Amino acid sequence: MPFPWSRSALKFSDLLRPAEAGLYCPPGDFYIDPVTPVARAVITHGHGDHARSGHGTVLATAETLAIMATRYGADFAATQEAAPYGAPVMRDGVSVTLRPAGHILGSAQCALTWKGMSIVVSGDYKRRRDPTCRQFEQVACDVFVSEATFGLPVFRHPPDNEEVEKLLISLRQFPERTHLVGAYALGKAQRLIVLLREAGYGETIYVHGAMTNLNALYESFGVALGPLASGTSDSGDKLPGKIVIAPPSAIADRWARRFADPLPVFASGWMRVRARARQRGIELPLILSDHGDWEELTTTISGIRPQELWVTHGNEDALLRWAQLNGIEAKALKLVGYEDEEA
């Protein structure tokens, strides 16, 4: 706030406020990640709960637009506008800048400035290194809008390489069993593949049919995935000792029966809690998440020290308590429609 008198005149909610379809920006007349079709939308990233089809105009990174086209068809919106990271786009006097969120390929935070006020909507984000997307950038702002998927101090994701190592050790211990890895088809699957490659795993990785298009899309944006083959074909090969990556819902399904004594693996931040792994009958939980853990959330908020913290979805109670303990004004927006199954 550059001018003290503007404080009384303008409120943050004049720039951005929760509405039925999602976060709405009245002066720019657009929504961020709306859950129902709207005329003008800014989309932070391609996950289904954030990027839906049927909007009029969509502003997003080129990668996100490509992901939406792959998922919904080229005509997912009437007009598409690609914005590169860091380049401001004007919307009726509101400046909109997309900044890397480190969540998945093309994921962005949406930074709004208007009349001396700044609000950053982070979408889903993480801070740790991810070889499949641009690293998170911390952006100074008056209001920081954060998710809280892992907003509990029990969530501290271990280093990625340790988790990948667990999978490689298990392959050595159980060379006769197919390692059937549940991983969300967009983002998590590709990141896991690249992490395996970095750990020296050069063998063919088998993937479920639901992932083929997204893998090709990642490769077209320069993310090399190494040798892949279909794990869905009916070749009769039971793939003992191989890695098969499939959407989480598939690993406990009939589909799993075709493999050699499948060892169910699941790559997700939820695997940090043992009961979650047990509920799904997982034998090898891998704690690998595309969302920031407690440490990343609180580091980001402490780093920015916004005047206000708005929490969109997830486990907001603990994060609000933490903000209170740290003297940061915070509130829960209680937005509905965001599920974070991909966590």
Next chain:
Amino acid sequence: MRAFAHLLDRLSFTPGRNAKLVLLTDYLAHVPDPERGWAMASLTGDLSLDAAKPAMIRKAVEARVDPQLFSLSYDFVGDLAETVALIWDPKPGANAEPQLPEVVDTLRAASRREVPQLLERWLDALDADGRWALLKLLSGGLRVGVSARLAKQALAQLGNVPLADIEDLWHGQTPPYEDLFAWLSGRGEKPSADAPARFRPVMLAQALDAPGDFSKLNAAEYAAEWKWDGIRVQAVNEGGEKRLYSRTGDDIGKSFPDVLEALNFEGVLDGELLVLQTGSIASFGDLQQRLNRKTTDAALMRKFPVGIRAYDLLLEGDQDLRRLPFTDRRQRLEAFIARLNNPRIDLSPLQSFESWEELTALRAHPPEGDAQKAEGLMLKRRDSIYEAGRPKGPWFKWKRDPHLVDAVLMYAQRGHGKRSGFYSDYTFGVWRDEKDGSRSLTPVGKAYFGFTDEELTRLDKFVRDNTVERFGPVRSVRADQDFGLVLEIAFEGLLRSARHKSGVAMRFPRVHRIRWDKPSREADELVTLEKILDKELAGRGPKPETPL
């Protein structure tokens, strides 16, 4: 600690026995002494630290974490040790990670007052998995689904030696078993099994299911006796050192001081622990009164006097009889028991028979008295030596026929391993009359075997086609008066159970037949089970899942 923590972590998520064995053997092959020895001891129950009570753990975490953040976290995670392991914010620059042997040594030397500080220091230095393992270790009881036998099997596999060898010398060893590991890795002599009043691994019988199983066997080569329904024990007195062991080698003497005192012999007896009232057996329910008690009061001991019905003689004086044929051991046993003239120790009599038909009739119609309370018959080849474990061929256990009941499938859960993707665990119920005159199903048990792969495919399809609701991996299926799948369930016995709404719990239920043809309303009623239970309590008694 890291390798140990990862082992516990993997074991806790691994349901398959063979897979567990792979994990254990792999750990033993890659981890040096003495850590692997202490790990083994903690898994076999030879090491029990039991140093940290939940209250101490709670206090430690409350000093570190905001109570509101802690309670939100605890609500989410649901387990105290796990919540603490995850929420603990380690101090940067804390000590090096403690190794398992260091933890064990330090704790053994520490006074109770020092434990909280040690705990805090170690929690600071470990990662989340390490903290979880430490808390499990310190609170006693790892509960990762590894039996002592499985752990020993891993040792046998590690050294490529017969399991019987490990069993045989195990009780002469003390953790961290460095001599044992030296031998298993070819660096040392086979350790000696000698220890006073040690446990001798027990010989077990194979189950005999159908009369067809022994059509090939010669009746003249076998002796038969009743299998009594108590607790299989080994009673030892060597040079005045008296011990009473369960069949897994647990020392259970503390619960039965009256029996221990009565061991007026030199040698080792194999027998069944029973409540013996003036020479005849009381129900298993009576024996249960004496189980799982830390202290025994005199009144209880008088009310439920316990004794041993002897099956076999392993040592007479200091002479090892285990290599002698059963017939010879039996002769010596009979003379031995007669000489003892001990009201608390009697002989399990042999049953003479000429043909399998005759024995079949005996099993179906046991004579009046104790025999009616027997679990079934034991068949022992007359030339069999006393061999540790469950060798194939010499001994058979031929249980009395199971009970059968027609129940209705209510819930199904997905299986593990080869069955993952199939709904293969079935909860079934029987009809119960409600106060308002209606009938409803009440769950009475859960079965996950007894069917073929083809039947499983059909059951799985039935579950998927008739799902009413889903909760995680569980589906409820349609089951009412007009529709439902009837499963004929075979089971060994019933227990009273306050944990089950129906009030009964089944012993060893399995699917006997699938009654695709039978209307659900014609399935059995709870009253049928209650009648069986009443009979059980009067005669043939049920056994707890784990005796002691």
